[in-house]
Amino acid sequence: MVTMSASPSPSPPATKKRSVVAELEGALLRDAATFPYFMLVAFEASGLPRFAALLALWPLLWATERILGRGDLALRAAAFVATAGVPRAEVEAVARAVLPKFMADDVDPAAWAAFGSCAGRRVVVTRMPRVMVERFAREHLGAHEVVGCDLEYSRLRRSTGRVVRGVGFDDEAVTGRVRELFADGDRPDLGICRSESATRSYLPFCKKQLLPPFREQDDANDVAAGQPRCAPFRPVIFHDGRLVCRPTPLMSLAVLLWLPFGALLAFVRIAVGIAVPIHIIPRIAPYFGGAVLAHGSPPPSGGGVLYVCTHRTLMDPVVLATVLGRRVAAVTYSISRLSEILSPIPTVRLTRDRDADAARMRAELRRGDVAVCPEGTTCREPFLLRFSALFAELSDRIVPVAMNYRVGLFHPTTARGWKAMDPIFFFMNPRPVYEVTFLNQLPAEETCAAGKSAVDVANYVQRILAAKLGFECTSLTRKDKYRVLAGNDGIVNVKPAAAADSPAPWQRRLKEVLGFLLH
Numbered sequence: 438m439v440t441m442s443a444s445p446s447p448s449p450p451a452t453k454k455r456s457v458v459a460e461l462e463g464a465l466l467r468d469a470a471t472f473p474y475f476m477l478v479a480f481e482a483s484g485l486p487r488f489a490a491l492l493a494l495w496p497l498l499w500a501t502e503r504i505l506g507r508g509d510l511a512l513r514a515a516a517f518v519a520t521a522g523v524p525r526a527e528v529e530a531v532a533r534a535v536l537p538k539f540m541a542d543d544v545d546p547a548a549w550a551a552f553g554s555c556a557g558r559r560v561v562v563t564r565m566p567r568v569m570v571e572r573f574a575r576e577h578l579g580a581h582e583v584v585g586c587d588l589e590y591s592r593l594r595r596s597t598g599r600v601v602r603g604v605g606f607d608d609e610a611v612t613g614r615v616r617e618l619f620a621d622g623d624r625p626d627l628g629i630c631r632s633e634s635a636t637r638s639y640l641p642f643c644k645k646q647l648l649p650p651f652r653e654q655d656d657a658n659d660v661a662a663g664q665p666r667c668a669p670f671r672p673v674i675f676h677d678g679r680l681v682c683r684p685t686p687l688m689s690l691a692v693l694l695w696l697p698f699g700a701l702l703a704f705v706r707i708a709v710g711i712a713v714p715i716h717i718i719p720r721i722a723p724y725f726g727g728a729v730l731a732h733g734s735p736p737p738s739g740g741g742v743l744y745v746c747t748h749r750t751l752m753d754p755v756v757l758a759t760v761l762g763r764r765v766a767a768v769t770y771s772i773s774r775l776s777e778i779l780s781p782i783p784t785v786r787l788t789r790d791r792d793a794d795a796a797r798m799r800a801e802l803r804r805g806d807v808a809v810c811p812e813g814t815t816c817r818e819p820f821l822l823r824f825s826a827l828f829a830e831l832s833d834r835i836v837p838v839a840m841n842y843r844v845g846l847f848h849p850t851t852a853r854g855w856k857a858m859d860p861i862f863f864f865m866n867p868r869p870v871y872e873v874t875f876l877n878q879l880p881a882e883e884t885c886a887a888g889k890s891a892v893d894v895a896n897y898v899q900r901i902l903a904a905k906l907g908f909e910c911t912s913l914t915r916k917d918k919y920r921v922l923a924g925n926d927g928i929v930n931v932k933p934a935a936a937a938d939s940p941a942p943w944q945r946r947l948k949e950v951l952g953f954l955l956h
Contacts, residue, residue: 454557458615458639459629461563461570464651465552465578466543469631471512471565472498474536475519476684478569481535481677482520482527485696491518492689512564513600516588521598525590528568530853531678534922537573538676539683547651548629549670552578555627560584560618562611562635566600577671584614608638615639674818674913675921677852679862681844692846699846699865702726706864707779710755715781716762726868731760733875736836740805742878743832746840747821747902748810750849751776751859753840756871757808758782766801768809773857791827798831808838811895813915815850819908821899822915829894833884837898839874839905852922874905 463469472495480488494514502511520528552559561574563585574580589599615638619625628643629651630636640646682688706725710718719729736742744765746753754767758781766783777784785801787794801807811824829835842849842863849863863869881887883897903910919925 455555455626456557456559456619456623457552457555457627457629458560458562458625458643459548459552460631460635461561461574462565463631464629464635465545465548465561466540467545468543470685472515473539473683473685474565474569475515476689477535477539477678477680478523478528478531479519480680480684481531482523485693487519488684488689489693491515492686492693494518495686508564516566516600517598519598520588520596523596525594525596528588528596530924532569533572534676534853535678536569537577538673538678540570540573541577541670541673543683544670545651549578551627551629551647551651553670557626558582558618560615560625562615562630562639577673579671582618584611584618608634611635611638612642615642672818674816674820674911675852675918676817677854677922679847679851679854681846681848695846695867696865699867700861703861703864707860711779711781715759715764718759727864728868728870729756729759730870730872731875732873735761735875736834736878741802741832742806742834742836743802743828744806744808744836744838745824745828745898745902746808746810746838747906747908748812748815749817749840749842750815750863751856752842752849752863752871753810754808755780755782756840756873757838760873761806763806765806765808766804768798768801768807770813771856773855775857776860779860795827795831798828802832811898814918816918817848817850819906820911820913821903821906821908822918823912824895824899826891826895829885829891829898833879833881833886835879835884835894835898837876837879837902837905839872839876839902841872841906843870843872852919876901876905 459465462471476488476491479491498511498515501514502508559578559580560582561570561578561580561584563570563574563583565585566588567583567585568588570585571583574583586600589597589601591597615625619642625639625643627645627647628640629647630640631649636648680692684692702725706727709721709725713721719731722729744757746757751772754765758765758767764782766785767780768787769777769784770787770789772784772786777786785797785807787797798807798809809828811826811828812822813825814822816822844863844866845868846866847862849859849866849869851859879894879898883889883894885891885894899910902908
């Protein structure tokens with residue numbers, strides 16, 4: 438993994454590195470509510486029934502916390518409904534691949550400026566189970582320790598739903614744990630919090646207390662003394678999960694109410710896309726709630742043009758073909774068989790054997806135009822992954838195409854789920870919008886025909902596409918994405934290392950059948 442921000446200048450050796458203890462909910466994160474994160478665990482780890490059950494329980498949880506003043510009881514109940522019976526591997530996968538994005542989007546800039554300026558020991562205190570927070574706190578906040586409660590697991594490695602070691606609820610337990618972490622006699626230099634509970638527990642133990650609006654009075658003195666004002670925040674580049682918006686109670690209700698209509702709408706949209714001639718789709722898309730926006734001028738149809746696209750969703754080559762008004766072959770790798778069956782354009786399945794793949798693509802180029810996504814996998818954030826250089830060796834007629842999309846409710850990509858559902862989730866959005874921008878064909882002096890290496894050509898195409906979209910180039914690859922999100926290197930039917938217990942024979946047979954159809 439590479440960090441996108443520049444490294445801060447090192448502090449002078451003589452300057453003491455400040456330590457900090459900060460509350461997560463309501464301080465480092467603007468929103469003090471934990472309910473949306475339990476809703477994410479319920480939806481991504483178990484599915485719609487548990488998601489609906491937890492939403493139905495929300496009025497009781499709200500009354501328990503706000504009227505009875507028992508926030509600890511409400512949180513325990515939410516944790517039980519969201520995780521009871523869920524395999525430990527699934528809970529950890531959601532915490533690794535889904536939750537960090539939503540937490541990163543909610544970081545309070547002022548609180549982070551104070552927290553990030555402390556280069557010593559960093560401690561985060563949370564009311565949620567540590568498994569839900571630890572990945573984000575360590576990877577993106579740079580925390581050394583996370584103080585909170587833990588989930589209980591059975592011998593079958595499934596969550597019982599019970600919260601044990603209630604450090605996150607008991608003020609004395611929180612204070613005791615913080616004192617243990619600073620048992621060397623040196624108290625934390627800074628304490629950051631918002632809640633009354635944190636104010637009573639660990640805050641008096643800190644040398645300096647920081648409450649909202651989280652602006653330190655002596656920032657200028659710290660900078661003059663050589664302390665960095667704020668460390669760079671590590672962005673979330675890879676994330677998974679289907680929900681686009683934070684599932685607050687109101688948003689969760691909207692999702693549940695939309696799902697039946699959205700599923701019907703997706704079926705209609707897909708059926709129309711298969712039945713209608715491909716060049717008519719951009720004109721009728723607005724009547725079905727979507728839009729395809731095209732910019733720039735594609736080259737005239739002469740065959741043998743290699744369209745190099747950014748990879749945002751599985752729909753990229755299909756949308757490109759609709760804009761061009763003709764069937765352009767798409768180079769694919771590891772897509773589901775169902776997606777190939779539903780595809781209105783020809784697909785060329787690659788094998789990751791460089792020589793064999795090059796021969797297949799050259800043969801397809803002799804027959805007509807070809808669309809390729811050299812990133813090898815999708816990326817949701819405004820970053821471009823490293824481009825494979827193979828395409829640059831195959832043709833000198835290279836046309837870069839900047840693809841981007843906008844959706845409101847569901848992400849049309851996944852690393853852990855069933856990829857066959859990607860186009861369905863895309864068309865389930867109320868107004869899916871695709872934007873296609875054609876750049877000029879690469880001049881001959883920028884291709885391998887002029888003696889440039891394939892890697893240089895690939896890097897050049899990556900840079901101009903990133904500049905057009907306002908994205909940032911990275912050296913990350915498909916393997917990096919799948920190792921972060923799924924625990925494998927992106928090959929279909931490879932089971933993550935942290936898999937659950939072995940299924941029964943009938944379950945294995947069912948997975949084999951579904952695996953053939955969906956993968």
